[in-house]
Amino acid sequence: MDIRTYSLCALMLVINEVSSQSVIVEAAQGDAVILPCSSSRYEKYVFWRYRDTKPVYDIIEGKENFHDQDGEYRGRVKGFPSEFTKWNYSITLSDVKLSDSGTYSCNLPDSRTVHVELEVKDESDSSHRTSPDNSSIMRKAGSTSSLVISVLLCIFVF
Ligand SMILES: *[C@@H]1O[C@H](CO)[C@@H](O)[C@H](O)[C@H]1NC(C)=O
């Protein structure tokens, strides 16, 4: 492989890696949703941010810390301290509003940042609501198959 091919393959793998770490969560107004974030190790510091700036939830020295939390999230965000030792830093956002839509980042300074895209459906759009539909749906953006395809392309085509 020449250097250009190699760079292209590396780039495709990076894109796959990034997209496979982005999770989409769907909710209706008023719902409580889990925004998932887990690590492959114990983290003492975790910083949840909305649109990369607004503080949503912090873990500092292994403890929940609400000191910097934006007023918007006051009383609506819950972490799971008993899960910290299981490397699970997911949070629950309750009483979801339309204005909560957007990207949440779970920043693990010592390893990586997990992005969660929250899509809040308009309650008034009742035509799309069937009765069990008020539970939130979670799906992974980016699929394993696209990763497999890129790897195969890199191995066999170039
Ligand atoms: C993290 O903890 C929450 C709350 O107990 C749970 O709902 C969720 O499934 C856990 N996530 C993982 C990856 O274990």
Ligand SMILES: *[C@@H]1O[C@H](CO)[C@@H](O)[C@H](O)[C@H]1NC(C)=O
């Ligand atoms: C879903 O909606 C039904 C009726 O609209 C309600 O009875 C039920 O409690 C809701 N479930 C949740 C998890 O909000």
